[in-house]
Amino acid sequence: MRSAWAALIALALWQANGSAQAVDPATAFADDVHAAAGLTCTACHKAQGPGSYAAPARTAIAPLCATCHSDAGYMRRFDPQVRVDQFLQYQTSTHGRRMAAGETRVATCSDCHEAHGITRVRDARSPVAPLNVTMTCARCHGNPSIMKPLGRSAAPPTDWAASVHAAALLQRGDTSAPTCAACHGSHGATPPGVTSVANVCAQCHLRQAELFRASPKKDIFDAIGQPECLVCHNNHRIESPADHWVGVQEGAVCAQCHDASGDSAQAIGTIRQALDGLAASVAAADVSLARAERAGMLVDAGRLALRAAREQQVQARVLVHAFAAEPFNAAAAEGAASARRALDAGEAAFRELQVRRAGLGVATLLIIAFLITLWIKIRRLPDLPSS
Amino acid sequence: MHSHNTPSGRRSVLNWLLGLWGGGVCGAVLYPVARYLAPPEIPEAATQSVMAGSAESLAPNSARAVAFGSRPAIVIRTAAGDLRAFSATCTHLDCTVQYRPDLQRLWCACHNGQYDLNGRNVAGPPPRPLEAFDVNVKDDQIALSRRSG
Amino acid sequence: MRGVRAWLDERLAFSDVIDALRHKTVPHHRYSVWYYFGGMTLFLFGIQVGTGALLLLYYRPSAAEAYESVQFIVTRVPFGWLVRSIHAWSANLMVACAVAHLFSVLFLHAYRRPRELTWFSGVLLLLLTLAFGFTGYLLPWNEVSFFATRVGTDIAAAVPLMGRGIVRFMRGGDEVTGATLTRLFGFHVAVLPAIASGLVALHLLLVQRHGMSVPPSIERQAVHDPAAVRAMPFIPHFLLRDLFAWTIVLAVLAALSTFYPWELGTKADPFAPAPAGIRPEWYFLWAFESLKHVPPTIAGINGELIAVAVMGAGALAALLLPLLAGHTARARRAVVWVGAVALLFMALMTGLALSAAAP
Numbered sequence: 001m002r003s004a005w006a007a008l009i010a011l012a013l014w015q016a017n018g019s020a021q022a023v024d025p026a027t028a029f030a031d032d033v034h035a036a037a038g039l040t041c042t043a044c045h046k047a048q049g050p051g052s053y054a055a056p057a058r059t060a061i062a063p064l065c066a067t068c069h070s071d072a073g074y075m076r077r078f079d080p081q082v083r084v085d086q087f088l089q090y091q092t093s094t095h096g097r098r099m100a101a102g103e104t105r106v107a108t109c110s111d112c113h114e115a116h117g118i119t120r121v122r123d124a125r126s127p128v129a130p131l132n133v134t135m136t137c138a139r140c141h142g143n144p145s146i147m148k149p150l151g152r153s154a155a156p157p158t159d160w161a162a163s164v165h166a167a168a169l170l171q172r173g174d175t176s177a178p179t180c181a182a183c184h185g186s187h188g189a190t191p192p193g194v195t196s197v198a199n200v201c202a203q204c205h206l207r208q209a210e211l212f213r214a215s216p217k218k219d220i221f222d223a224i225g226q227p228e229c230l231v232c233h234n235n236h237r238i239e240s241p242a243d244h245w246v247g248v249q250e251g252a253v254c255a256q257c258h259d260a261s262g263d264s265a266q267a268i269g270t271i272r273q274a275l276d277g278l279a280a281s282v283a284a285a286d287v288s289l290a291r292a293e294r295a296g297m298l299v300d301a302g303r304l305a306l307r308a309a310r311e312q313q314v315q316a317r318v319l320v321h322a323f324a325a326e327p328f329n330a331a332a333a334e335g336a337a338s339a340r341r342a343l344d345a346g347e348a349a350f351r352e353l354q355v356r357r358a359g360l361g362v363a364t365l366l367i368i369a370f371l372i373t374l375w376i377k378i379r380r381l382p383d384l385p386s387s
Numbered sequence: 388m389h390s391h392n393t394p395s396g397r398r399s400v401l402n403w404l405l406g407l408w409g410g411g412v413c414g415a416v417l418y419p420v421a422r423y424l425a426p427p428e429i430p431e432a433a434t435q436s437v438m439a440g441s442a443e444s445l446a447p448n449s450a451r452a453v454a455f456g457s458r459p460a461i462v463i464r465t466a467a468g469d470l471r472a473f474s475a476t477c478t479h480l481d482c483t484v485q486y487r488p489d490l491q492r493l494w495c496a497c498h499n500g501q502y503d504l505n506g507r508n509v510a511g512p513p514p515r516p517l518e519a520f521d522v523n524v525k526d527d528q529i530a531l532s533r534r535s536g
Numbered sequence: 537m538r539g540v541r542a543w544l545d546e547r548l549a550f551s552d553v554i555d556a557l558r559h560k561t562v563p564h565h566r567y568s569v570w571y572y573f574g575g576m577t578l579f580l581f582g583i584q585v586g587t588g589a590l591l592l593l594y595y596r597p598s599a600a601e602a603y604e605s606v607q608f609i610v611t612r613v614p615f616g617w618l619v620r621s622i623h624a625w626s627a628n629l630m631v632a633c634a635v636a637h638l639f640s641v642l643f644l645h646a647y648r649r650p651r652e653l654t655w656f657s658g659v660l661l662l663l664l665t666l667a668f669g670f671t672g673y674l675l676p677w678n679e680v681s682f683f684a685t686r687v688g689t690d691i692a693a694a695v696p697l698m699g700r701g702i703v704r705f706m707r708g709g710d711e712v713t714g715a716t717l718t719r720l721f722g723f724h725v726a727v728l729p730a731i732a733s734g735l736v737a738l739h740l741l742l743v744q745r746h747g748m749s750v751p752p753s754i755e756r757q758a759v760h761d762p763a764a765v766r767a768m769p770f771i772p773h774f775l776l777r778d779l780f781a782w783t784i785v786l787a788v789l790a791a792l793s794t795f796y797p798w799e800l801g802t803k804a805d806p807f808a809p810a811p812a813g814i815r816p817e818w819y820f821l822w823a824f825e826s827l828k829h830v831p832p833t834i835a836g837i838n839g840e841l842i843a844v845a846v847m848g849a850g851a852l853a854a855l856l857l858p859l860l861a862g863h864t865a866r867a868r869r870a871v872v873w874v875g876a877v878a879l880l881f882m883a884l885m886t887g888l889a890l891s892a893a894a895p
Contacts, residue, residue, distance in 0.1 A: 174479075174512065174514075176479070176498070176511070176512030176514075177512075203499070204498040204499055204511065204512060205498065205499070206499040207496055207499070298607065298610060298611045298800065300457050300611070303457060304454060304457055311482060311483055314482070314497065315496070318496075356617075356618075356794055357794055357795075359794075360790055360791065360794040362415070363412075363415040363787075363790055364787055364790065364791065366408055366411040366412050366415055367412055367415075367783055367786065367787045367790075368787075369408040369411070370405070370408035370409055370411070370412050370783060371780065371783055371784070371787075373401065373404045373405045373408055374405060374776060374779065374780050374783070375780065376401060377401050377402075377405060377776065378773070378776050378777060378780065380397075380398070380401070381772065381773055381776070384564060384766040384767065384768055384773075385766065385767060412783070412786075416786075419614075419615035419618055419619070420590065420615075420619075422614040422615050423590055423613060423614055423615045423616060423619055424590075424593070425614070427612045427613050427614065428612070429612055431608065435600070435601070456604075
């Protein structure tokens with residue numbers, strides 16, 4: 001599925017290379033919010049002749065939009081709540097700064113919002129609506145022929161497309177999942193600072209952030225100038241974390257800094273063991289319950305316990321971010337206890353099945369004894385008369 | 388005295404055996420029927436309603452987790468003293484929510500989602516409110532039931 | 537004991553019935569083993585009534601509670617799993633027994649005069665058994681039974697003029713809903729049992745009145761070989777053998793219920809799309825499969841309509857068999873051939889349907 005989205009982004013890039021304005025401006029403007037507000041072509045363009053208008057220079061576009069969109073008094077007429085700091089933010093962004101220095105190959109207002117046919121961000125057709133904005137950024141940032149001359153990598157959009165956030169957004173339609181704008185900002189788009197990106201992660205992953213900040217890691221990471229979440233979880237290609245990331249052997253994430261010699265190696269090892277043990281007991285409980293269900297026994301209480309065990313497993317995995325034995329061990333132990341209850345329920349159901357079969361055995365023996373005796377009695381009955 | 392080797396003796400032994408095994412078979416049929424007829428521990432399936440413990444022992448600004456059928460539910464006594472009950476399955480990714488007395492909201496630890504005391508999703512990723520249950524108290528026992536319609 | 541019996545006899549006057557039974561004989565010949573199938577069907581009917589009554593104590597006939605109540609019976613009620621599985625398995629065995637009984641009566645020509653009424657009531661009883669199976673199948677309100685009921689009632693729509701009305705009658709509306717469940721429940725536990733009890737009583741009375749029929753071939757044989765047919769006393773010979781057969785059926789039911797308990801399935805969701813491979817119970821499969829192979833139109837008329845008409849005609853012919861069949865040996869051979877072809881056809885269609893579903 002993820003490769004399908006990466007392919008889709010590649011397709012968007014191919015299209016972007018081709019058509020700049022596929023639709024006639026006059027037709028597109030019919031859907032525009034500005035048209036609905038009563039503005040016409042001359043609001044932005046200088047007339048050059050009947051039906052012909054000059055396009056503004058690229059460096060002039062943002063200031064042009066800002067003449068209205070930064071005027072709080074003016075904008076209040078159309079939407080009292082609308083923000084008016086977009087241009088200010090743009091000027092602090094990498095796009096804005098480079099455009100001000102004369103580099104016209106960077107984004108300006110009309111590249112993301114379109115020039116004609118501009119719709120609200122919350123309109124599903126808008127190129128900056130949450131479900132579409134990543135494709136819009138990818139038009140340039142995923143295109144090597146645009147990025148290379150500017151000295152940047154074109155990998156981030158494809159990396160993001162392989163992440164859990166992309167899967168949540170594009171496959172499940174979960175608009176709470178972070179897009180490019182969530183971490184980089186939209187108008188103020190800039191690669192986030194080393195210390196600030198974790199604040200963005202913390203908005204949803206609050207528990208992990210709180211635990212991390214209370215842990216010994218925080219000061220260490222600050223001292224070595226490393227971003228909190230990204231060192232282990234990556235920035236764009238954020239994949240589902242796995243239990244085997246914990247450890248000091250080759251390929252484990254902790255091994256980036258830790259080796260088998262320090263004291264921490266023991267703590268890491270204990271945590272890893274507990275995680276593996278918990279995963280194993282949850283899997284074993286699932287197998288036991290499935291076996292009982294296949295045999296026709298119903299094990300609802302066991303399934304409930306397994307659900308609790310899985311939630312406690314999630315809890316334990318979150319508590320890894322405390323990087324200490326204690327709250328983790330308690331959660332792991334609770335999870336193991338729930339998994340044990342689930343396993344017991346499965347085993348009990350299977351035992352009950354054996355009890356039923358034993359009961360059947362007894363009943364069948366009685367029946368067979370009865371049948372044999374009855375058979376003998378039938379044989380012993382007087383013979384039938386011959387006519 | 389019976390002689391087991393006379394024809395009538397053999398017949399009566401046979402009949403006696405037949406009666407024995409026959410009685411056994413009848414018992415093997417009647418025993419499950421008798422057990423079946425006696426009402427079980429839990430008299431009915433908890434589909435529409437479930438008991439949620441003592442009302443008095445639930446203090447204001449606290450909550451109690453309860454199983455409703457095979458899904459988790461939560462009963463809350465608000466700071467003002469009234470009882471509310473909701474499905475405890477977060478509408479984002481199915482984690483189990485908990486009550487936060489400091490926020491006076493339902494909170495999901497997985498992605499920091501929050502619901503107010505009407506079950507409405509007010510912060511974070513959850514897309515929909517929590518399903519609300521009707522709460523009734525009888526003889527100090529709290530009973531939760533699904534809302535019909 | 538003798539005093540009690542005398543007291544009852546004075547009021548109920550049954551001692552001549554007992555005497556008649558004491559002297560009653562049943563013909564014993566090469567094919568008389570087939571006589572037991574009627575009794576086994578009756579035994580299974582009794583089991584259905586008994587287990588059905590037990591299930592009624594805990595079952596709830598509404599869309600909101602039916603599935604959960606069956607789940608409750610199977611998990612929380614002691615031996616509920618056994619009662620439910622026996623009820624389900626016994627239903628299937630009863631259909632099989634009734635069909636075996638019908639075909640044995642057909643092939644042994646027991647429908648002939650003066651047993652025509654016995655045949656009529658028997659065919660109606662078979663149809664009732666199928667109706668019992670159809671109405672009972674929906675009651676657990678699981679996915680499979682919901683869609684099987686929808687498909688099954690859809691077929692009735694093919695009947696001209698009355699089709700729509702028949703479907704609405706069966707479903708309690710235009711679609712299969714909770715109303716269908718309650719309606720079919722009413723049929724299953726009240727209407728059909730009332731009709732069946734009357735028909736069973738009539739059927740047994742007639743069997744008692746006319747005794748067991750001896751096949752024509754045996755009758756002919758008995759002319760020169762008296763040992764071909766012998767008289768077996770009803771009490772105790774036939775009765776004990778009947779008891780033997782019934783006990784084996786009981787053992788089979790217990791074993792099936794323990795090793796192949798009837799599954800609960802998933803609760804029906806009327807708004808979900810039908811899962812692949814929905815089909816009715818095995819005893820309807822031959823009709824279901826035949827309909828699949830019928831071309832869309834035959835000589836300009838809707839193919840399904842023709843197929844349903846043919847099946848209807850077949851059922852009517854089966855019902856009226858004693859009036860349609862001749863008395864000559866040749867006519868009887870024709871009946872045997874027609875019966876064998878019908879049986880083979882149904883078996884073939886059932887086999888086809890089962891093998892299509894298996895992988």
